[in-house]
Amino acid sequence: MTASSYREALRQAHREALARDPRVFLMGEDVGKYGGTYAVSKGLLEEFGPQRIRDTPLSELAFVGAGIGAALGGMRPIVEVMTVNFSLLALDPIVNTAAALRHMSGGQFHVPLVIRMATGAGRQLAAQHSHSLEGWYAHIPGIKVLAPATVEDARGMLWPALQDPDPVLMFEHALLYNLEQELPAGAGEVDIRRARIRRPGRDVTLVGYGGTLEKSLEAARILAQQGIEAEVIDLRVLRPLDDATLLESVRRTRRAVVVDEGWRSGSLAAEIMARIMEQAFYDLDAPVARVCSEEVPIPYAKHLEEAALPQPAKIVAAVQNLWGNR
């Protein structure tokens, strides 16, 4: 075991992929000379050269579309869209081409493409730089959506994502890049099909992912001091959702709170609640609750931003409510 940051783990994953498969290359804004906006790709240009570490112009639509074309042409591109906020400019190729091509072509073509982007708020970057739109992407058939929340997943999700024959989107919460955790020396590939129980518990299930996993774990620690043992599930895969792990837990604990940084209305949390309703309604002792972002463009000021986002205290309160609710 050695300590690694989430950023370093991602960098290692890139280095491994680039070394292992000559078809793999990385492209995006400032991934090369600048060293990556979040320094994930720092040093890769020097190591792998400008053919395989490609700085793009500010043209999100074209370079995401070109990633699709390159995948069709036999490459295994990793496209970094700096942040989810700018991915709005590239939604058309993602939704109308990457996701639909296999089906539209009657299975003739498929798009082995990985698109990575930072997501989430918490750094006082205000309304246009704080979106959590991974829930939107999880709505689209034809793509898969990953959300590494641990250093192990940051290290181990990229390679299997590249092996996937279909487009895989990876959402990296911007606050996680500095996260440090222990990593086994030979850490590599992880499963990208299942959710994981990050903390076992019997009284209530907390469902989080990406940026809300740590907050959920923190809430669970506080609840434990109050005698409530919360189980914490890390969704890890936002599409397709791993219902089995989720429902097994909720059937056992009979109570759940979903924690999601997306805005409340139309959040991924709503989908989790709908699935629990559909499949475990009669097992519930209380309605499933959610802690999401307030319905406001994320403000700049620190105290306002904090008030807008899910926080451990809000999660604790939502859990406590599950008993006082009727």
Add this chain to the structure above:
Amino acid sequence: MTASSYREALRQAHREALARDPRVFLMGEDVGKYGGTYAVSKGLLEEFGPQRIRDTPLSELAFVGAGIGAALGGMRPIVEVMTVNFSLLALDPIVNTAAALRHMSGGQFHVPLVIRMATGAGRQLAAQHSHSLEGWYAHIPGIKVLAPATVEDARGMLWPALQDPDPVLMFEHALLYNLEQELPAGAGEVDIRRARIRRPGRDVTLVGYGGTLEKSLEAARILAQQGIEAEVIDLRVLRPLDDATLLESVRRTRRAVVVDEGWRSGSLAAEIMARIMEQAFYDLDAPVARVCSEEVPIPYAKHLEEAALPQPAKIVAAVQNLWGNR
């Protein structure tokens, strides 16, 4: 009462707005010389001239953004984005500017803009022309989202939308343009804040909107023959949702099925289910169910397209299941 088509009702609404307020103008692809892709604006160029009926180049991003700027500059633009499919190219200005500007500017600016677009499938237009993404838009704070499902609403929603100081998006299901219904002679403005009960019933609540209203009503007619009296709610306003009307009905009928043409995972239907779970869990006799589109890019062939979309028979089956489920 005179019969009117949904298309004519929309045209009348435009004509009225253009005549009543010199700040109103319409812009979009082929709204002028071509007469509008769905012939909504046919004749308006001749009547109001090229200053107020503006054909735009194929530049969704720029003309939606220009609509925002024109609204800031004191106009009352109606921007027609031909269909929701192409609105993916204009999401950035909608989400990052129109929706956020009032908040980001601390309330200094607001954007009195109406954006209209056709939505939905059912005409064998295949994967890239059959999206139902109004649920995505309903996720965004700062905008309002309308879905006229009747000729009366097609006639009456535009003017109040133009009076709204904030951006309002109107989604017109493409299959509705030919819908004919009676319209009172002096029909005009309707309320754009409330859902409406389109058919009263005591046994189950069907929740539909836009393209799924008629299908829900059809299902209700079939169910009535089987002795099940379904109440049908037309959401009308997708953001902000009218919880009161919805919950009053569900508390009464104690059962509900949501019918939504969006793909199942992450659909607006999930949000409706989450709200019912949160606010009426203990009033339910069965889990709320949903009938959505299958999770597949919409295929071209008629029988496959039909299989992909919500249909009255599926709604009927879902309702019947509410009793046989445990």
Add this chain to the structure above:
Amino acid sequence: MTAAPAPVPLPRELALRLLASMLLIRRFEERCAALYGEQKIRGFLHLYIGEEAVAAGVMPALAAEDAVVATYREHGHALLRGMSPESVMAEMFGKREGCCRGRGGSMHLFDAATRFYGGNAIVGGGLPLAVGLALADRMQGRERVTACFFGEGAVAEGAFHESMNLAALWRLPVLFCCENNLYAMGTALARSESQTDLCAKAASYGVPTLRVDGMDVAAVHQAAVTARQAVLESGAPLFAEFQTYRFRAHSMFDPELYRDKAEVEQWKQRGPIHNFTARLKAQGWLSEEEFLELDRQAGERVEAASAAAEAGEWEPAADLLKDVYTPREPA
């Protein structure tokens, strides 16, 4: 006073093949229009009638290993790229024998065997795809060209701008084929572009250009051969503008309020089949009988395709969810 038609500057056999190609598209699409009336074909149907010389001239200039990206107006490109009329027609019927097993329809023809990458119903949507295909060729050291077709309407889209720049910046072998038929639905070029000289735009990316009479299949073919060679040699993109015209409505829903009948008639005088036939006859390369025979063969080909499509089967609705994801071994 009409000048004598210019002699066709191609070998006779090739010239006859180009004519036959144009006839195949014409007859195929006329049949499609009729079948649309019979409701055998549904959805959107965009006819290429009038513009046949472009696809007919470009396609034989490409090599088998090249890639092709087209639009929703792509029946002609698909057929001439080598897809069988049966598989294209069956696709338009929505049958399982169709190239996409009925998933795609008229706007989404695809063929892996001939590297035909569609069939894109988003205006400008094919442009970045073509850039990526060319990038893959470049990175894998393959000497190939990607031909990307799009209408002049697409030039206003941001996708055009970003794709041209990226292709030029990275010097990628893309042959941009702009089919300038003067209208985007009902919007005339001058009402959508402040600069109507499209080649002037391409130059602003430092991309070399060719402006070609798109009604003259021989001129198109010669230009395409030159253009492909230039792309291969320079390894960099080239922008070719083919000036053409569609004789029919934009789609089957279009009432054509935006242009004069007289304008259409004038362009029909320059009809690519009509004129090319006249030239071949004038230089004694084609008799009326030979023409009728070629036309008959095209018609037969189309009838066979439409009969086969009619006789085809429906994909079972139970297979609806097939091909959303690529099947893999169970976890």
Add this chain to the structure above:
Amino acid sequence: MTAAPAPVPLPRELALRLLASMLLIRRFEERCAALYGEQKIRGFLHLYIGEEAVAAGVMPALAAEDAVVATYREHGHALLRGMSPESVMAEMFGKREGCCRGRGGSMHLFDAATRFYGGNAIVGGGLPLAVGLALADRMQGRERVTACFFGEGAVAEGAFHESMNLAALWRLPVLFCCENNLYAMGTALARSESQTDLCAKAASYGVPTLRVDGMDVAAVHQAAVTARQAVLESGAPLFAEFQTYRFRAHSMFDPELYRDKAEVEQWKQRGPIHNFTARLKAQGWLSEEEFLELDRQAGERVEAASAAAEAGEWEPAADLLKDVYTPREPA
């Protein structure tokens, strides 16, 4: 061998005002950088240091009724448009006295009173907005100009292309002000554009252009006056490229791996404040004492603003949801 500096071709009073403007921006931003270190200012902070001559030269060429659209690097534009340093600084502190009551921060300064429409953190995001503002002026018969600032990096975005075309096609009074500082974050112009002559691009929309030494505030001002007049007279857009350079990192997170220290130093030799001061001194319009006095005044202004911001209040968290929608009478 250094040639004698060219005399300043402006009235003395104006020249001194331009110098004072640049000093205000410089001192304001130096203070911001320090306050960032003290964690009083957070989020992204993009400094304009080195580029002051552009905003300082353009702003006084605009009329009060004109509109201004800027980027995330807009402190200078906001200040010189007439917003008080207090309201800008308080905004960066996130205080309720800020122009946006702490909602916007450094990247989102807005001011209705001076028609300052932000403050946009999406590269290219302001361009279509400016087109729309100009359209509103045109439709309402107002003789005004909308000045739209953006970096050379934005030129690669589809938004640039679509906006230039729309403004030119509809002949709208937009003054496009491209601040070409040679880098977009770490990406040099030549690594993002196949055609690095940005004026050549504008010409491809039929938009007239001006290329201006953006390090020379007098040249900028004269060009801006000319440009605004041309836009008013023609009623059509104009594209002005201001060649400039940022002396600091892109943002507070940038390790500046992508450019040589020597290159930065070379540009600093052309520093807009430094050189303009030297010219004013050379022609006897400014003494060292006068310069120090101007500089002291700028510093004082900034100190007052920062003290006021420090003393400001926090918006109550209970008001978080305010201003998502415009309040209306109850239903």
